[in-house]
Every structure is written in C-alpha cells, then in structure tokens.
Amino acid sequence: MAAKKKSDAKGLPGDPQLRKDLLHSMILQRRFEEKVGEAYALGKIGGFCHLYIGQEAVSTGVLSMLRADDYVVTTYRDHGQALARGMTPRAIMAELFGRIDGCSRGKGGSMHLFDRNTNFLGGHGIVGGHVPLAAGVGFAIKYRGGDQVIACFMGESVVNTGAFHEALNMAALWKLPCLFIIENNKYGMGTAVERAAAIKDLSRRADAYDGMHGEYVDGQDVFAVRDAMERALGIARRESKPVLLEIRTYRYMGHSMSDAVSGTYRTKAELDEYLKRDPINLLKARMLEAGDITDADIAAMEQEVKATCQDAWDFADASPEPPLEALYEDVLVDTTS
Amino acid sequence: MAIITYREALNQALREEMSRDDRVFLMGEEVGVYNGAYKVSKGLLEEFGEMRVVDTPITELGFAGVGVGAAMVGLRPVIEFMTWNFALLAIDQVVNAAAKMLYMSGGQYPMPMVFRGPNGAALQLSAQHSQAFESWLAHIPGLKVVTPGTPYDAKGLLKAAIRDDNPVVMLEGEMLYNTKGEVPEEDYIVPIGKADLKREGGDCSIITNGKMVLVAMNAADQLAKEGIHVDVVDLRTVRPMDVDAITASVRKTNRAVVLEEGWEIAGIGAQVVDYVQRECFDDLDAPVVRVHQADVPMPYAKTLEKTAKPDVAKTIAAVKKVLYLN
Numbered sequence: 168m169a170a171k172k173k174s175d176a177k178g179l180p181g182d183p184q185l186r187k188d189l190l191h192s193m194i195l196q197r198r199f200e201e202k203v204g205e206a207y208a209l210g211k212i213g214g215f216c217h218l219y220i221g222q223e224a225v226s227t228g229v230l231s232m233l234r235a236d237d238y239v240v241t242t243y244r245d246h247g248q249a250l251a252r253g254m255t256p257r258a259i260m261a262e263l264f265g266r267i268d269g270c271s272r273g274k275g276g277s278m279h280l281f282d283r284n285t286n287f288l289g290g291h292g293i294v295g296g297h298v299p300l301a302a303g304v305g306f307a308i309k310y311r312g313g314d315q316v317i318a319c320f321m322g323e324s325v326v327n328t329g330a331f332h333e334a335l336n337m338a339a340l341w342k343l344p345c346l347f348i349i350e351n352n353k354y355g356m357g358t359a360v361e362r363a364a365a366i367k368d369l370s371r372r373a374d375a376y377d378g379m380h381g382e383y384v385d386g387q388d389v390f391a392v393r394d395a396m397e398r399a400l401g402i403a404r405r406e407s408k409p410v411l412l413e414i415r416t417y418r419y420m421g422h423s424m425s426d427a428v429s430g431t432y433r434t435k436a437e438l439d440e441y442l443k444r445d446p447i448n449l450l451k452a453r454m455l456e457a458g459d460i461t462d463a464d465i466a467a468m469e470q471e472v473k474a475t476c477q478d479a480w481d482f483a484d485a486s487p488e489p490p491l492e493a494l495y496e497d498v499l500v501d502t503t504s
Numbered sequence: 505m506a507i508i509t510y511r512e513a514l515n516q517a518l519r520e521e522m523s524r525d526d527r528v529f530l531m532g533e534e535v536g537v538y539n540g541a542y543k544v545s546k547g548l549l550e551e552f553g554e555m556r557v558v559d560t561p562i563t564e565l566g567f568a569g570v571g572v573g574a575a576m577v578g579l580r581p582v583i584e585f586m587t588w589n590f591a592l593l594a595i596d597q598v599v600n601a602a603a604k605m606l607y608m609s610g611g612q613y614p615m616p617m618v619f620r621g622p623n624g625a626a627l628q629l630s631a632q633h634s635q636a637f638e639s640w641l642a643h644i645p646g647l648k649v650v651t652p653g654t655p656y657d658a659k660g661l662l663k664a665a666i667r668d669d670n671p672v673v674m675l676e677g678e679m680l681y682n683t684k685g686e687v688p689e690e691d692y693i694v695p696i697g698k699a700d701l702k703r704e705g706g707d708c709s710i711i712t713n714g715k716m717v718l719v720a721m722n723a724a725d726q727l728a729k730e731g732i733h734v735d736v737v738d739l740r741t742v743r744p745m746d747v748d749a750i751t752a753s754v755r756k757t758n759r760a761v762v763l764e765e766g767w768e769i770a771g772i773g774a775q776v777v778d779y780v781q782r783e784c785f786d787d788l789d790a791p792v793v794r795v796h797q798a799d800v801p802m803p804y805a806k807t808l809e810k811t812a813k814p815d816v817a818k819t820i821a822a823v824k825k826v827l828y829l830n
Contacts, residue, residue: 238577272610281609288576289609293600299566300601303573303581310529310555310579330596333566340561497611498645500669502696 177457180390186450186459187468189231189389193223193447195472196247199256200420202476203246203263207424211484212263215292216277219247221419224446225350226251228392229318229414232400236313238286238304240297241320243278245290248320254282256479266486273489274497288317294355295321295328298347302334305343309407316344316403323413324355326369338409339376345409346399350386352418357432370413379409386416387446417441505688510652511681513659514544518582520691521666522552525580528666531558531567532584532621541586542622542681568594568619572601575617575671582666585621588637588675602671603646615671620662623651623675624715624765625802628809634802636766638713641673642743642775648696649673649743653717655685657740660694668696677715697741699749705733708823709753711776712763713739716814720763723819734823742772750776751783758789759826763819768796790826795819 174180181189200218207216219226222244230239230251241248249259254270262269263277271281278292288304291297301319308315325331326349338345349369353360366372373381380402384395392414399410419442421428429435454460508516522528529552534541536549536559549557560567564585571581585591591598598619605613625634642649648670652658658676665672694700702717703724710720720736727734735753739745754760760780762773773794780792798812824830 240573269610271608271612274610275608279608281612283609283612288573288613289605291601293596296569296596296600299569299597300573300576302566303570303575304577305573306570307574307577307579310574330565330569333561333563334569336561337563337566337570497607497609499648500606500614502668502670 177459179453179457179459180393183459186454189227190447190450190454190460191468191472192227192231192251193389193450194468195256195475196223196226196250197447198469198472198476199250199479200246202480204420204424206263206480212277213265214276215243216263216424217244217422218420219244221441221445222350222352222386222416223247224389224392224450225348225386225414225416228389229320229348229396232393232396233318234315236286237315238288238317240288240301240304240317241290242294242297242322243290243292244322245278245280249280249282249287252285252287254280254285254287256475257482258282260479260483261486264483264486265488266483267489267493268482268486272493295325295330297321298325298330298334301345301347302338302343305338305345305409306341308344309341314404316346316400318346318348320348320350322355323349323351323353323360323369324358324363325349326372327364335372335376335379335409335411339379342407343409344403344407346403347409347411349411349413351413351415354418354422354432356422357426359432368413370411373411379411381411381413384412384414386414387444387449389446389450505686507684508655508687509681510655510658510676510683510685511542511544513655513687514662514676515546515548516687517659517662517666518545518548519551521663522548522556527578527580528582529556529558529579530582530584531560531571533560533562533586535559535584542678544681545584564590564594565597568597569601571617572597572605572615575602575615576605576613580616580666582618582620585619587633588621588623589633589635591619591621598641598647598671598673599644603644607646614669616669618662618665618672618674620665620674621676622678622681624677625813626678628804628806629802630804631801636764636797638675638742638764638766638772639770641675642772647671647673647743648741649675650696650741651675651714652740653680653714653738655683655687657694657700659687660692661696661740664693664696667693672696675714680715683718694740697744697746699746700738700740701735701749701753702738703734703736705735706757707733708759708761708826709735709737709757710761710763710819710823711737711739711750711753713742713772714765716763716765719814719816719819722816723823726816727820727823732823732827745775745779747779747783750779754780754784755787758787760788760792761795761819761822761826762792763795763814765814766797768794768799771796790828793822793826795822
C-alpha cells in the first residue's frame with residue numbers, strides 16, 4: 168500500500184478501501200487486547216503481559232506502509248504490531264495461552280512473538296537490546312544489495328540506553344536502511360519520560376549522527392504516521408539511510424497486567440485528557456464526518472472483529488499444550504545428522 | 505604437514521571458509537585496515553573487501569547485536585572480540601539474544617554465527633584484561649563453546665564453528681597465537697563436542713582445555729622423567745562436554761587432576777569433577793584434585809601474577825598428590 172498525499176473527493180487521505188483496512192486493523196488490535204486482558208484475569212495467560220491499547224495508530228500507520236519482504240523487530244509490547252503485520256489472531260492468542268499452535272510454539276509467550284512468514288523478527292524482552300539487531304538486518308540487506316527496509320519499534324525509554332546509541336551510530340556510519348521508530352507513550356514503566364531523558368524532543372537524538380533524518384509525529388493520527396512513513400521510506404529504501412521517528416502516543420493501560428491504570432505515577436485526569444484523542448475514535452470521527460463510513464458499517468466491523476477474537480480464544484483454548492519432549496527441542500539446531 | 509602458528513591457522517580457517525561461502529563475513533574492532541589486533545585477519549580485507557571484513561567502532565554491544573541481526577536473516581557472521589574481557593559489554597547479545605533466539609522463536613530463527621577472540625591471561629595485563637570466561641559461557645544452554653589449544657585444533661574448530669548452524673563461542677589466547685604446530689594442507693574440521701587424548705599414560709588423567717593444554721603437556725613431559733606417565737585429555741569443547749572421553753581415561757588411570765585457567769568457584773573443573781564422581785565413583789583411587797587460578801583478581805606485579813596462575817609446577821604437585829607421592 169502506498170500512501171497518497173492527495174485527498175480524495177471526501178477530503179481524506181488514501182482511498183475508501185484503504186481507510187476501512189486501517190480502521191479494521193486498529194479495531195482488531197483494540198478488541199484483541201481487551202480479550203487478552205480478560206484471558207489474563209482468568210489465568211489463561213501467564214507471565215508478563217503488556218497491552219498495546221491506545222497506540223494502535225502507530226503499528227497500523229507504520230506497518231501498512233511496509234512491503235511483505237521488509238522486516239519488523241520490536242519490544243515485548245508486541246501484540247499490536249504482530250496483528251498489524253498480518254500474523255493471525257489465532258497464532259498470537261495460542262502463543263499467549265502457551266499452546267503448541269502458538270506462533271512461537273508456546274516457547275516465547277507474550278513478549279516473544281515470532282513469525283518467519285511475515286518477517287516478524289520477534290518481540291524482545293531486554294530494553295534496548297533489539298536495536299542493534301535492526302542494524303544487523305539493515306547490514307544484511309545492504310550486504311545482499313536488496314532494497315528492503317527494517318522497521319524497529321522501541322519505547323521511548325530505549326533512547327537512554329547505550330545499545331540505542333551504538334546501533335544508530337553504526338546505522339548512520341554505514342548507511343543502513345533502518346527505520347528506528349520510537350513509540351513515545353510517555354512512560355518507561357512508571358517513570359515519566361521527562362524524569363528519564365535529558366532531552367525533550369527525542370527525535371533530535373538523530374542530530375547526533377550526520378545525515379540522519381529525525382522527526383516528530385502525532386501518533387494518534389494514523390494518516391500523520393503514514394505521511395511520516397512515506398518520507399522515511401523515501402530516505403531508507405531509496406537512499407539506504409537510517410531514519411529516526413519519534414511517534415508520540417499514549418498507553419491507556421498500565422505498563423503490564425500488575426500495574427494500576429492510574430493513581431501512582433499518573434493521574435486519572437491525565438489519562439482522561441489523552442482518552443479524548445483516542446486514535447480509533449479520531450479516525451472513526453473523520454470517516455463518519457466525511458461520509459466515508461456509516462455507524463452501521465462500524466457496527467458490522469465491530470461484530471466481525473468480535474467474532475474473530477472469540478475464534479482466536481476458542482482456537483487457543485482447544486490447542487494442546489506443547490508435549491513434554493518439546494522441552495529439549497530447539498535449544499540448538501541438530502547438527503548430528 | 506606444514507608447521508604454522510595458531511594465528512596463521514585461524515587466518516587460514518577464515519580465508520577458506522569465506523572463500524567457500526559468501527554469506528560468511530568477519531566483523532570487529534581493527535579486523536580490517538589494521539589487519540587484526542593480533543593479526544589473525546591479516547590480508548583478509550584486501551582479499552574480501554570491506555563489506556566482508558568490517559571494521560567497527562569500539563562498540564561491543566552494538567556490533568555483537570549487528571551479528572545477531574544479520575544471522576537472523578541468513579548471513580553467517582564471525583564476530584571478533586579484541587578480548588573476551590571487552591565482550592562483557594556485549595554479553596546481553598550473546599546470552600539474551602544469540603543463545604535464546606532459536607528456542608524462544610519455537611525453532612524459527614537459528615543463529616549460524618561465531619563469537620571469537622582471546623580469553624584468559626597473557627602477561628602482566630592485570631585485573632581487567634586477564635580473565636578466563638569458559639564457565640560463564642558454558643553455563644548457557646543454546647551456545648556451543650570451543651577452546652582450541654593447538655594450531656591444528658584452532659583451524660579445525662573454527663571451520664566447524666563457522667559451518668555450524670548454532671551460535672558458537674570460541675575462546676582463543678594471546679599467549680597461544682605464536683605457538684606452532686602441524687596443520688594439514690587439505691580441508692578438515694575438528695568436530696565440536698569431541699575431546700582429544702593429547703598424550704597417553706596409565707598413572708593419572710589430566711583433564712584440561714584451551715591454553716592449559718600446553719601446561720599439561722609440559723607437566724606430563726617432566727613427570728615422565730620421574731617415571732610417572734599421564735593421560736592428557738584435551739576437552740577442546742567445554743559445551744557440550746565429551747563425557748565419554750573423560751570417563752574412558754579416568755576408568756583407565758583411576759586418578760584425575762582437572763586443570764583450568766579460570767577461578768575455582770563454579771569453574772569448568774567443577775563440572776568435570778561432577779561427571780567423574782557420577783560416572784567413575786568406583787574407579788577412583790583418590791579424590792580428584794583441581795588446579796586453577798587463585799581466587800583473586802589478577803594482580804599486575806610479576807611475582808604475584810605468577811603465583812596466581814595455574815602452572816606446570818602446580819599441576820605436577822597435584823598429580824603427585826592424587827598418586828599419594830610426596
């Protein structure tokens with residue numbers, strides 16, 4: 168899908184089908200995550216689990232601009248991006264349930280969704296640790312003379328790690344086709360960004376590297392994200408140079424399932440303020456206002472998504488636990504044969 | 505067979521494997537223009553170009569991660585650490601990324617890569633530059649760890665490591681690079697996971713690896729002059745460990761000394777002793793004795809350093825102890 172700069176007759180970017188696809192992708196992520204929260208409360212999902220609710224315009228905006236042969240790597244808050252990349256709700260839910268039909272065969276869980284079919288190179292659990300991997304994928308693309316790119320998602324707290332600097336320095340030095348995408352949801356766990364980063368505009372970290380383009384993007388507006396991606400892809404894919412996007416968004420849930428939504432490190436008033444710019448509501452409102460979609464269309468979409476999420480739950484619930492012999496499988500590639 | 509240095513043997517392995525497979529590349533500090541901090545990569549930049557012999561900034565965590573990312577999408581990186589002491593900055597990539605990727609992806613992403621460089625003490629480099637990390641790395645499922653002690657094993661193990669579809673850690677040694685030995689002209693590999701009986705004798709087994717192989721061989725020479733003949737079992741690989749080779753030797757000699765470069769606590773020798781007590785309990789005529797570095801950071805002063813290191817004299821004393829001599 169290529170972004171169209173020009174608006175169509177309704178005054179909206181893209182075409183009607185594309186806009187419906189974007190809305191569908193975002194609603195699917197929202198309802199899927201709500202279902203995940205429910206399953207977690209029932210004990211069907213264990214471990215650490217980080218919901219993506221509120222940030223859907225980032226994943227959808229970025230990933231709707233990529234090609235199938237591009238690469239994606241991300242953090243442990245990875246359910247939304249996995250869905251937006253086209254991984255099936257069934258395989259993701261089964262992974263969260265720890266079942267054999269999960270996308271990582273029940274070995275990874277919430278934080279480690281992987282899918283070779285969609286070049287989804289994983290959710291990674293060490294803050295900052297996956298950013299050099301993106302530089303490595305960019306290096307491999309250049310090594311082979313390809314024109315793919317890698318999109319590397321990270322939370323805003325990553326910009327304070329050494330791994331971030333080391334990776335961006337090499338990506339700029341070697342002109343690697345990497346899109347470094349900061350999802351600034353304002354909090355690294357419970358620590359507000361201004362209490363952690365000695366810089367206000369995180370995209371300005373790009374200024375530390377000659378020739379690296381950086382920009383700030385409104386992460387609640389999926390069209391703004393797509394516009395920024397079009398500019399970024401022009402640089403990364405066509406000029407083989409890295410780009411740093413700071414996409415400002417907000418997480419409506421706690422950091423993980425054990426974290427209260429508000430009350431400790433942020434106020435309910437702040438949360439309410441950000442809820443006014445819910446990315447799904449903003450998109451719906453624009454489409455409704457332009458006559459691009461009707462309330463009935465949205466209701467039908469919600470119904471279909473609800474059924475999809477229930478199907479994912481049922482599938483995951485019915486999928487077997489991994490057999491005990493799987494314990495020792497895939498520690499190493501078997502090289503004895 | 506040609507007599508070449510350990511350094512030249514590694515250089516040949518890299519050159520041959522890079523010629524054989526264009527997915528193989530070498531990355532690290534000073535590997536290109538400088539020809540390698542220890543000249544292991546001499547001439548490779550000229551031969552293969554800068555896309556395949558890549559000088560990096562001093563950024564261990566970063567370039568180790570670049571290797572992991574490149575391996576995820578099908579290249580076969582050889583990541584050189586100037587020393588394993590510096591690799592501590594990159595240990596997240598070795599332990600959390602490379603060693604875990606296949607498992608946590610449910611088998612989707614193998615890691616066909618090598619992390620290599622000198623390990624352990626040289627001479628008077630003091631505390632931060634003189635550490636042997638065998639046991640740290642061997643502790644991690646998802647890695648293979650090889651520790652060649654001779655030029656023949658260095659070449660054969662590096663070639664095997666590069667061809668392996670798993671992340672292989674290779675621990676070399678500054679003090680080994682100039683050592684010489686016979687290396688065949690023709691293509692060969694040393695299989696990972698196979699120990700080598702470097703010397704045969706029936707009185708005691710010295711089980712060792714890496715740089716300590718030379719110490720064990722020297723100790724064996726001196727002991728032979730006193731009529732004491734020992735097996736020298738060179739583990740060559742410390743993960744997976746060749747338990748059969750250990751037990752075969754101990755069942756024959758009934759006595760064992762385990763010699764390692766690193767510290768005592770949770771060292772490689774502790775694992776060897778565990779295998780021995782489990783598999784050879786009824787074969788032993790004496791408790792197993794370990795020889796290792798003193799339990800201190802490495803001092804700079806010459807005499808203190810010499811006292812801290814495992815050496816020939818300590819190894820001989822240990823053998824005599826298990827033989828109830830002296």
